[in-house]
Amino acid sequence: MQSNSVTLMGQVCSEDTRTGVLVETLKRSFLNNLFYVQGKFPGIATQNDYYMALAYMVRDRLLHRWIGTAATYTKQQTRTVAYLSAEFLMGPQLGNNLINLGIYDQVNQAMSELGFNLEDLLEQEEEPGLGNGGLGRLAACYLDSMATLGLASIGYGIRYEFGIFDQDIRDGWQVERTDKWLRYGNPWEVERPEWSVEVKLGGHTEHYVDQTGRGRVNWIPYEVVQGIPFDTPILGYRTNTANTLRLWTAQASESFDFDAFNSGDYLGAVYEKMASENVSKVLYPNDDVSQGKRLRLTQQIFFVSCSLQDMFRIMKAQEIPLHQFADKFAIQLNDTHPAIAVAELMRLLIDEHSMDWDEAWGITQRTLSYTNHTLLPEALERWPIDLFGNLLPRHLEIIYEINHRFLDEVRIKFPDDEDRISRLSLIDESGERYVRMAHLACVGSHAINGVAELHTQLLKQDVLRDFAEMYPHKFSNKTNGVTPRRFIALSNPPLTQLITDKIGDRWLTQLEDLRQLEPYAEDLEFQHQWQSIKRATKASLAAYIYKQNGISVNPDSMFGIQAKRIHEYKRQHLNVLYIITLYNRLKANPDLDITPRTFLFGGKAAPGYFMAKLMIKLINSVGEVVNRDPEVRDRLKVVFLKDYNVKLAQRVYPAADLSEQISTAGKEASGTGNMKFALNGALTIGTLDGANIEIREEVGAENFFLFGLTAQEVYDLRGQGYCPRDYYDSNPELKLALDRINSGFFSHGDTDLFKPLTDSLIYHDPFFLLADYQSYIEAQERVSQLYQDQSAWTRMAILNVARMGKFSSDRSIQDYCDEIWHVDPVKIELSNNLEEFF
Numbered sequence: 001m002q003s004n005s006v007t008l009m010g011q012v013c014s015e016d017t018r019t020g021v022l023v024e025t026l027k028r029s030f031l032n033n034l035f036y037v038q039g040k041f042p043g044i045a046t047q048n049d050y051y052m053a054l055a056y057m058v059r060d061r062l063l064h065r066w067i068g069t070a071a072t073y074t075k076q077q078t079r080t081v082a083y084l085s086a087e088f089l090m091g092p093q094l095g096n097n098l099i100n101l102g103i104y105d106q107v108n109q110a111m112s113e114l115g116f117n118l119e120d121l122l123e124q125e126e127e128p129g130l131g132n133g134g135l136g137r138l139a140a141c142y143l144d145s146m147a148t149l150g151l152a153s154i155g156y157g158i159r160y161e162f163g164i165f166d167q168d169i170r171d172g173w174q175v176e177r178t179d180k181w182l183r184y185g186n187p188w189e190v191e192r193p194e195w196s197v198e199v200k201l202g203g204h205t206e207h208y209v210d211q212t213g214r215g216r217v218n219w220i221p222y223e224v225v226q227g228i229p230f231d232t233p234i235l236g237y238r239t240n241t242a243n244t245l246r247l248w249t250a251q252a253s254e255s256f257d258f259d260a261f262n263s264g265d266y267l268g269a270v271y272e273k274m275a276s277e278n279v280s281k282v283l284y285p286n287d288d289v290s291q292g293k294r295l296r297l298t299q300q301i302f303f304v305s306c307s308l309q310d311m312f313r314i315m316k317a318q319e320i321p322l323h324q325f326a327d328k329f330a331i332q333l334n335d336t337h338p339a340i341a342v343a344e345l346m347r348l349l350i351d352e353h354s355m356d357w358d359e360a361w362g363i364t365q366r367t368l369s370y371t372n373h374t375l376l377p378e379a380l381e382r383w384p385i386d387l388f389g390n391l392l393p394r395h396l397e398i399i400y401e402i403n404h405r406f407l408d409e410v411r412i413k414f415p416d417d418e419d420r421i422s423r424l425s426l427i428d429e430s431g432e433r434y435v436r437m438a439h440l441a442c443v444g445s446h447a448i449n450g451v452a453e454l455h456t457q458l459l460k461q462d463v464l465r466d467f468a469e470m471y472p473h474k475f476s477n478k479t480n481g482v483t484p485r486r487f488i489a490l491s492n493p494p495l496t497q498l499i500t501d502k503i504g505d506r507w508l509t510q511l512e513d514l515r516q517l518e519p520y521a522e523d524l525e526f527q528h529q530w531q532s533i534k535r536a537t538k539a540s541l542a543a544y545i546y547k548q549n550g551i552s553v554n555p556d557s558m559f560g561i562q563a564k565r566i567h568e569y570k571r572q573h574l575n576v577l578y579i580i581t582l583y584n585r586l587k588a589n590p591d592l593d594i595t596p597r598t599f600l601f602g603g604k605a606a607p608g609y610f611m612a613k614l615m616i617k618l619i620n621s622v623g624e625v626v627n628r629d630p631e632v633r634d635r636l637k638v639v640f641l642k643d644y645n646v647k648l649a650q651r652v653y654p655a656a657d658l659s660e661q662i663s664t665a666g667k668e669a670s671g672t673g674n675m676k677f678a679l680n681g682a683l684t685i686g687t688l689d690g691a692n693i694e695i696r697e698e699v700g701a702e703n704f705f706l707f708g709l710t711a712q713e714v715y716d717l718r719g720q721g722y723c724p725r726d727y728y729d730s731n732p733e734l735k736l737a738l739d740r741i742n743s744g745f746f747s748h749g750d751t752d753l754f755k756p757l758t759d760s761l762i763y764h765d766p767f768f769l770l771a772d773y774q775s776y777i778e779a780q781e782r783v784s785q786l787y788q789d790q791s792a793w794t795r796m797a798i799l800n801v802a803r804m805g806k807f808s809s810d811r812s813i814q815d816y817c818d819e820i821w822h823v824d825p826v827k828i829e830l831s832n833n834l835e836e837f838f
Ligand code: GFP
Pocket: 132, 133, 134, 135, 136, 138, 373, 374, 451, 480, 565, 668, 669, 670, 671, 672, 690
């Protein structure tokens, strides 16, 4: 139990208003923040002021733990994980922090005694959308788990002023709006201008020999940008460990605009200043052709250099010699976005700290490890040499040297194999010359991992095959996981309570404990409680839909949900083909007895990805017709939930009956939405892709609706010359569905609107929708049939939840720790004696 007194300058006081957790203390602390931080009183305060006051109240309690944590790490010179990621999709902070602090109920009571509704205040929070989808959310789950497991870690990234765009739907089309998440301030962060660093860009290098006869390089940059760190405390669940998320903001550096100011070119200097600040302005949306975008490479070197320099600062402050860098830090590269760290760490060690090449290279390789998140070739980053050399002239030299030494190694292992040399080279010379970032990451890291079994296997067989042959020992799999704190405890309190009543609450940190639910799968009373919780969460989502979309959906219909970025490989349009098929059947036979269904979609399309945007339009257009058709008699509803983000995800997962995980086998690296749905008791209809395979293995094949080609079959079919048109010609229901779209039926007679989509399917079908169509329809039939037997369905749902233990991000992080990072947990004592810190 935590003490409710605090020692301040020798005096023992009753509970401190800044850190205490009694209801009276919380109320007082809230009012203090309203008055003395917000400078408002109830007559003039807005809802946002109340939210801010509450957030500051919570932040005080986080900072208390954070200071204890930082002091312990400093004293013990703790080995630390540095998680480098261009994206952190954190989601709203307030509710999660209340859960992790264990003060949700007290705060609820304190707020209601002051006349507020906690739910309304939670709703007020604007989430930082500093990520696109799975990759950024995974980084956020991992921070939660690292803190929960008591592992010292720092998440390093960019504090984008504008995160992922807000999505509006107009006339069925996606419309993007800038995300101004910082508009009313961000109560969770602490600015640390004293730890700013400078990042050089552009210019040229000069080589010379110093007095000792050693070759040296001087990089004279064209410009210098300053990085200012903003820290957010990341508290573990019911622990005192509060780690740091450190995000960098770009500012013009004085040392570079000084001359312009002096020479009277005031406007020029201001312009340059604005240009520098652009670096952290906006998050790049996925799937835009990012190649060749100088600003994106600038963002990468910016946050990587800032972060590495910050680690050097920490080493110095803790008086750890530089040759121990790899003992102090384990750096994880989240995809290739931070891969420039390989060259930057070398540069810092060699040029700025006079280390020799071999020692620097040893440190670099021992420190870095790399996670790959995609098999899509177009998503593998590469930079045109000219652009790269122009922005990072010194890094290009270093990369050439790394490449030279690396290819010598390859020649020894594989003599007379020039093809292999050109395949492995860090420089793609097959046409225009490029720097291959995945290759740089592979050579500069001691460990490389995929994010699910199948993905890792395909990496080794295909995308990174030559590297797997060169360095087999570097490769391993680390199947993704999700945090049960945010995605059950916070988002689904009734289910959390029901489970806890049966098996205690240890499962929230030991997810394997969920196994103890298995015996209740057949228990009719338990099933009944389970069903009423599902029914209530569905009713609440239905109310939200009515408010947002003006569509009334029936909570007793089956809710099938596909929520993820919109992409052809994720195949939202396969789901649409099924909807149209059902609709066609009803039109042909209005009295057909079908399981009433509500089809829900959520997700953003990259602004430059035409097909994905057309898919959104198709979903909405089909919805418009189906939802209004009296013959359907409400047995089918189609809803597109706009602006899918973490906040909305938390509403959606608990309300799903069926989780649609229908990507083309071999394309989805892992998926994490699949895990969140299943943890909330949805059954999965899915292909043998990504982590679906492992979910199915865990929950049992009989509790999973499988369909579709395997990755191998897709590969073989492509090899034989896949002809989608044959499927179209030979399957009448499929033909009818596609013809209905083409006839203009869903587009007010416009026969051209969806042609790019249907033509692509009938003539190319790169993602094998038509090949999988029949099998998908049959799996959906099995789904519908089972749903008629609510007891059997619920039994399966309970078994799914009971067997999802593997998919906690705690397990993933433990795997990284054991096999890559070798970092041990540190116990943090919470001290109320503030003098201890002096
Ligand atoms: C990417 C991959 C997913 C994978 C996540 C996290 O997600 O399969 O689960 O990374 O590893 F595609 P998105 O950014 O594409 O959502």
